Amino acid sequence: MHEMLAIDTERVIASLKHLARFGAQGQGVNRPVLSDADVESRRWLAGEMESAGLTVVVDAVGNVIGKSKAPRALLLGSHTDSVPTGGWLDGALGVIYAIETARAFNLQFPDAPIGCDVVAFSDEEGRYLSCLGSKWFCGELSLPDLARLSYAGIDFAGAAQLAGYDSEVGAQFDARRCIGYFEAHIEQGPRLDNAELDLGIVTGIAGMRRHRIVFKGQADHAGTTPMSVRKDAGMAAFEFAVQLRDSFVELGAPEAVWNFGAVEFRPGVANVVPKEALLTLETRDLRLEVLDEMQKRVADLIESNDGRAGVSITLERVGDLPSAIMDARLLQHVASSAAQLTDKTMHLHSGAIHDAMVLARHVPSAMLFVPSIGGRSHVYLENTADKHLRMGAEVFAGAALSMISGG
Amino acid sequence: MHEMLAIDTERVIASLKHLARFGAQGQGVNRPVLSDADVESRRWLAGEMESAGLTVVVDAVGNVIGKSKAPRALLLGSHTDSVPTGGWLDGALGVIYAIETARAFNLQFPDAPIGCDVVAFSDEEGRYLSCLGSKWFCGELSLPDLARLSYAGIDFAGAAQLAGYDSEVGAQFDARRCIGYFEAHIEQGPRLDNAELDLGIVTGIAGMRRHRIVFKGQADHAGTTPMSVRKDAGMAAFEFAVQLRDSFVELGAPEAVWNFGAVEFRPGVANVVPKEALLTLETRDLRLEVLDEMQKRVADLIESNDGRAGVSITLERVGDLPSAIMDARLLQHVASSAAQLTDKTMHLHSGAIHDAMVLARHVPSAMLFVPSIGGRSHVYLENTADKHLRMGAEVFAGAALSMISGG
Numbered sequence: 070m071h072e073m074l075a076i077d078t079e080r081v082i083a084s085l086k087h088l089a090r091f092g093a094q095g096q097g098v099n100r101p102v103l104s105d106a107d108v109e110s111r112r113w114l115a116g117e118m119e120s121a122g123l124t125v126v127v128d129a130v131g132n133v134i135g136k137s138k139a140p141r142a143l144l145l146g147s148h149t150d151s152v153p154t155g156g157w158l159d160g161a162l163g164v165i166y167a168i169e170t171a172r173a174f175n176l177q178f179p180d181a182p183i184g185c186d187v188v189a190f191s192d193e194e195g196r197y198l199s200c201l202g203s204k205w206f207c208g209e210l211s212l213p214d215l216a217r218l219s220y221a222g223i224d225f226a227g228a229a230q231l232a233g234y235d236s237e238v239g240a241q242f243d244a245r246r247c248i249g250y251f252e253a254h255i256e257q258g259p260r261l262d263n264a265e266l267d268l269g270i271v272t273g274i275a276g277m278r279r280h281r282i283v284f285k286g287q288a289d290h291a292g293t294t295p296m297s298v299r300k301d302a303g304m305a306a307f308e309f310a311v312q313l314r315d316s317f318v319e320l321g322a323p324e325a326v327w328n329f330g331a332v333e334f335r336p337g338v339a340n341v342v343p344k345e346a347l348l349t350l351e352t353r354d355l356r357l358e359v360l361d362e363m364q365k366r367v368a369d370l371i372e373s374n375d376g377r378a379g380v381s382i383t384l385e386r387v388g389d390l391p392s393a394i395m396d397a398r399l400l401q402h403v404a405s406s407a408a409q410l411t412d413k414t415m416h417l418h419s420g421a422i423h424d425a426m427v428l429a430r431h432v433p434s435a436m437l438f439v440p441s442i443g444g445r446s447h448v449y450l451e452n453t454a455d456k457h458l459r460m461g462a463e464v465f466a467g468a469a470l471s472m473i474s475g476g
Numbered sequence: 477m478h479e480m481l482a483i484d485t486e487r488v489i490a491s492l493k494h495l496a497r498f499g500a501q502g503q504g505v506n507r508p509v510l511s512d513a514d515v516e517s518r519r520w521l522a523g524e525m526e527s528a529g530l531t532v533v534v535d536a537v538g539n540v541i542g543k544s545k546a547p548r549a550l551l552l553g554s555h556t557d558s559v560p561t562g563g564w565l566d567g568a569l570g571v572i573y574a575i576e577t578a579r580a581f582n583l584q585f586p587d588a589p590i591g592c593d594v595v596a597f598s599d600e601e602g603r604y605l606s607c608l609g610s611k612w613f614c615g616e617l618s619l620p621d622l623a624r625l626s627y628a629g630i631d632f633a634g635a636a637q638l639a640g641y642d643s644e645v646g647a648q649f650d651a652r653r654c655i656g657y658f659e660a661h662i663e664q665g666p667r668l669d670n671a672e673l674d675l676g677i678v679t680g681i682a683g684m685r686r687h688r689i690v691f692k693g694q695a696d697h698a699g700t701t702p703m704s705v706r707k708d709a710g711m712a713a714f715e716f717a718v719q720l721r722d723s724f725v726e727l728g729a730p731e732a733v734w735n736f737g738a739v740e741f742r743p744g745v746a747n748v749v750p751k752e753a754l755l756t757l758e759t760r761d762l763r764l765e766v767l768d769e770m771q772k773r774v775a776d777l778i779e780s781n782d783g784r785a786g787v788s789i790t791l792e793r794v795g796d797l798p799s800a801i802m803d804a805r806l807l808q809h810v811a812s813s814a815a816q817l818t819d820k821t822m823h824l825h826s827g828a829i830h831d832a833m834v835l836a837r838h839v840p841s842a843m844l845f846v847p848s849i850g851g852r853s854h855v856y857l858e859n860t861a862d863k864h865l866r867m868g869a870e871v872f873a874g875a876a877l878s879m880i881s882g883g
Contacts, residue, residue, distance in 0.1 A: 258700025275699060279746055290853055291735035292682060292760050292827030293665025303736050307717040314711060328698035329710050330746040332739055339686055339737040339756045349746045353699050420699030446697055 074173040074466040078459040089157040097449025102150040102192035122175035128238040130205045131191040137184025148193035156451025163253040170466040203424035208240035250428040259444025267411040269438030274419045274426045275353040276392030286380040288344035300379030303343035325354040355418045393426040396433035406467035481580045481873040485866040496564035504856025509557040509599035529582035535645040537612045538598040544591025555600030563858025570660040571596045577873040610831035615647035657835040664828045666851025674818040676845030681826045681833045682760040683799030693787040695751035707786030710750035732761040800833040803840030813874035
């Protein structure tokens, strides 16, 4: 089997454009999970998988799975749901690459003992739950778990039933069958584009911790209360954020990122000293020790500032995603395949979450990034140069073949 | 006329308690302008004024005005509308003091050439417009101005008509008739209470300037965008607030106060770098030069921070209330009256707005403060010691008589 896969990059581009018609909004797509556009696109994807020589199963959450007739398989895929203001390639790229790779593989190696399975995951974007599809696929969720999910008053289970998904079709992941998982995706950030590189070899997906920091002081009339006796929860929050930023910068972890994405004052009116302030903080890094050190700095700063100027500070951990490390052996196949077409590659980690984060908990996994122009993501204008779409497809197919052949 | 006014402090307390039944919420009141409770309370107030020997006029906005039969008069009063979670004394105190003073004056000096007029102003709390009643009374608003006011989808003019107020009844203030305005009020702050004083002689009402400071950066994925390339409007706002606070402290103006009462991030979600942050800032001081210096420091800091880390900063002035200086001659009458009962008084300025701020633009004005326990205000638990309620009434009546007699 040590030859190239004869994939058709014209068909890759054409298929991506066809998929982008479902929920099209200008150049982008509005295709959230269980929207009409999402449900219809999955019927089309099922047909594409069948025409690529795969046997299709649609599970309880709408994951479309194309299975090779081989007893074992490398799993290829990504997701095809989008955020409401989504780009045409986010997720879609990895699924179309996977179908084209499986099609070529089945034509060239119809009787191989290890084949290519393909999956189009549902709700990676987390309308109901982040990576819902891959979690269901891997058996991490139960039917009662699904029954608890709702969005804007619509419960997931009812919407899935309306879409025709059979709640009896459970986790399709089979550890004896699956030799690995391989996913292509746009970068969703600017590093490849800024460095004018062609491809990225993803070493891992950063872990993320989400905190809510609550400052409690006292509401007072902002005109009549002397500054010296105020218990200003808002000012305490401002000061905390600046001090924590300085502490994180001083830490000097080059890949670490953090974000104060939301802040709320209560009562939040101009002439009342804020009695309460809520800060939302995310910290991310690939390395557990860096996440832990950031965590410690949050706790230390809370301890040293708590009670100052009459404002108490408490911490709530509201989310915790452990980082995922990609499989070194699989990454070597990706790097070798890329090296045949370009030397403009880099190893990098993903700051965004992907289905590979879930799959990596169950099977050796790998990811390939193509550059996103300007690093734009989750916007209609998201795009990737045609050259990179084609090169990515070739490298993806080559790496998949190499993983299957090379063991 | 150089005798004391024989007021009945029992009746003052009883009247305050009766008025507190309109919109009662525990110990406090929920009596916003044009609520049923507010409209009903004004009918009762009109009766009280008539029984005190005054001729009542209700104007287009619901101000209840009791006029002496004398050709000239000192105007006494305050407001009786409340915030939704209001105290029983805020505003009400000054109106009940005024009615009792007029009642005693009319009994003792039925034929005096200068009498006591009384007013219960409407919407001082600004549900539709801050000091709406006193502004209308003084001719600062036109019918078209009123027609533009609405709250929660209800237009003021329609609600006033439903309440039975006659839109033809215009400004009742008459500069030839009115020799001055005198208002009693609870302090709405902790200075008298903290210093264990009995009464406050108000030298002026602080001017207030309200600013909206708008920070504009760029929304980016908080996981995938390196810290070095972010244009984080939220962090810029935090840093600005801390720097401005330091600058205001360094200014060293002992009476100056400021407040960041509200902040908003857009889009305001945990995993997106804020593209926009809106900060609401109020600055207050009695002295124009201090307000101007604070204004200059806001502008200077915006200029020095604008464009830093890709975040632009712009300033909007969204409100400007000039400070009001109370009349020195009238204040001397207040101080002399107070000195007959206590030496535990202080001269102080008001950080909160009062109807006297509007009246002072048209006629010499003065204010008397009674302490508020714990400085609590705009809460149901607002209260004043019985001793201070009675002492305040005596001093108010004595000062009013002295103003009328002493010229």
